[in-house]
Amino acid sequence: MTDVGVVLGSLALRGPVLAASGTFGYGTEVPLLERRALGGMVSKGIFLRPRAGTAPPRIVETPSGMLNAIGLQGPGVEALIRDYAPAWAGWEFPVLVNLNGESVEEYGELAARLDGVPGVAGFEVNISCPNVDQGGMYFGNDPVAAARVTAAVRRRTRLPVWVKLTPMVTDIGVIARAVEAEGADALCAVNTFVGMSIDLRTRRPRLANRTGGLSGPAVRPLAVHLANQAAGAVRIPVVGIGGIATAEDALEFLVAGCAAVQVGTATFIDGGAIAAVHDGIAAYLEREGIASLEKLPRCLPRD
Amino acid sequence: MFQPEAPLVERRQVARDLFVLAFAAPEVAAAALPGQFVNLLLRPGPLLRRPFSVHRATEGRVEILLRAVGAGTAGLLALRPGDCVSLLGPLGAGFRLDAAWGSIALLSGGLGVAPFPLAAQAARAAGLEVTWVHGARTAADLCSEWEGDRVVWATDDGSRGFAGSAVDAVPEVGAILACGPNPMLAAVARRWPEAQVAVETYMGCGTGVCLGCAVPKAAGGYDRACSEGPVYRAGDIDWPALPDHLHYRLTA
Secondary structure (H helix, E strand, O other), X not given: OOEOOEEEOOEEEOOOEEEOOOOOOOOOOOOOOOHHHOOEEEOOOEOOOOEOOOOOOOEEEEOOEEEEOOXXXXXXXXXXXXXXXXXXXXXXXXXXXXXOOOOHHHHHHHHHHHOOOOOOOEEEEEOOOOOOOOOOHHHHOOHHHHHXXXXXXXXXXXXOEEEEEOOOOOOHHHHHHHHHHOOOOEEEEOOOEEXXXXXXXXXXXXXXXXXXXXXXXXXXXXXXXXHHHHHXXXXXXXXXXXXXXXXXXXXXXXXXXXXXXXXXXXXXXXOOHHHHHHHHHHHHHHHOOOOEHHHOOOOOOOO | OEOOEEEEEXXXXXXXXXXXXXXXXXXXXHHOOOOOEEEEEOOOOOOOOEEEEOOEEEOOEEXXXXXOOOHHHHHHHOOOOOOEEEEEEEXXXXXXXXXHHOEEEEEEEHHHHOOHHHHHHHHHHOOOEEEEEEEEOOHHHXXXXXXXXXXXXXXXXXXXXXXXXXXXXXXXXOEEEEEOOXXXXXXXXXXXXXXXXXXXXXXXOOOOOOXXXXXXXXXXXXXXXXXXXEEEEHHHEOHHHOOOOOOOOXXX
C-alpha cells in the first residue's frame, strides 16, 4: 500500500486530505461521511464571542462555483470548548480550530484560551475571511498586520499554527514570507475570492452582504497558481485549497508544491468526496510507481 | 439519511408549468415524513444539489414537484425513464400533526403545494379531517391533483373557485399548515401565528454544515432551514428579514 502520510511540522497526518473550515461544521454534521480518509479537519471559524452571521440570502450559485457570505456565524469559543472539543479528543485525526478576531489581541486571546484544551490539535489563523467588517481579510492583505496576528497567536501557544491566506493580494509571496518570519508552521492557500453577483430583476446584489467569497471548481486554476507562488516563497509547508473535487484536482496542488490539501465546497455535494480524493491520490501514486507521497516530484516556481 | 442513485420512473404534468417527477428510492420513501425534503444532484448539471419537498412517498417511490426555472430544473425535466439522479434524504424537520386538532387546512400557493399530498395522507391517517386549500394566479396554474376530505380552489383572477388569495379562502379548522411564496406565508403569520409554515430559502449543502439557508428568527439570530426547518411556527420567523426575492422563483 502506498504511503500517503504527510508530516506538517510537528503534526503527522495519516493522509494529505483535510476538511476545509466552514464546509465541515464542527465535524459532526456531515452526513454519510467516511472518516477513514480524513487526514484532519479544520473547524468552522470561531470568535471569542457568539456571532449571528450575515443576513440572508447568504449563498448563490455561480458558473462552476458558489458565492457565500455567512459572516462567520458561530457559538463563540466557550461553546466550542464545551460542546465540540470533547468529541474531537477521541477522534483518530487531528482537529485544528480556525481562529478569528476583530483585533490582533483577540486572536492571541483565542489561542491562549484553546491551548491545552483536549481535542484541539492546532490552529488555522484566518486572516482571509472576506465577509466580516473588521479583521479577516483586512489582516490578510497587509504584510505588517498579517505578521502581527501570526506573532500574537504564536506567543500564546506551542500547538501548530497554520495561517490561511487570502488570494486578494498583489503578491502572495510577500504575505507568505511575513507570516513565516513570525513563526507560522504552515500556510493554507487560499481562502475564497471576493465576488459579486447581480440580480437583474431587482438590480441589486444577490447576496444581502453585497459581496461574498467565491469557491468551487471555478477558482481552482487561480488557487493552484497562488499555492504554487506561496510554496515557492517559503520553506514551511503549504496546504492547498481551492475548488478541489477529485484526486486529480488535489494532485495538481500537490505537484504545485503543496504538502497537503483541503477539500471544501465538494463536501456540500457529497459527504464521500474526501474519501474519493484520498483513495484517488493513493491510486495515482501506485499507478505512477511513486513509493510515497513525499517522493512525488514537485514543480515550484523556481524549478 | 440515504444517498441512492435513483432512477426516474414517472413524469406527469399537473398544471401549465408544474410537473411531478417520481424516482425509485425505497429507503428514502420509507423514511420520509411530511414536510421533509430531498436534495437532488444532476450530472452534468449545476454545481450544488437542489432541494425539493417530498411530494409523495409511496411504494418505494419519492415524488417531487417542480417547475422549470433554471438550467437545473430544465435538466431534471429532460430526464428520461431510467436516468438517475443522486437523491440525498430525507432531510429537515417536517410538520407536526396532532389528532386533538380534529381538522386541518393544508394551504398552498402555486408550487407551495409540493409537501401537501404526503401531509394529507399522514393527517388523515392520524384521524384529522383535511381541507385542501390551493391557490394560483389563474385556473391553468392550479395543481390538478389534491388529497383530503374536501378542496377549496382560489385564483387571483377568479377563473376558478374563490376569487383572491388562498389565504382568504381558509375555512374554520383546528390547525393550519401552509407553504407558498414567502410574502404569502408572512400574511399567514399575521393572521395565524400558530400555523406551521414551510419556508423557501437558498440552500447550499442541505445538511446543516454551510449555514447558507439562514432563516431570521423573531427572537433574534438565525436558524438553518435545512435542519431546524424548513417547517416553522409562523410567528417565530422575522418575516421582513426573510428574503422574498429569490432569483429563481420556487413558488408562484
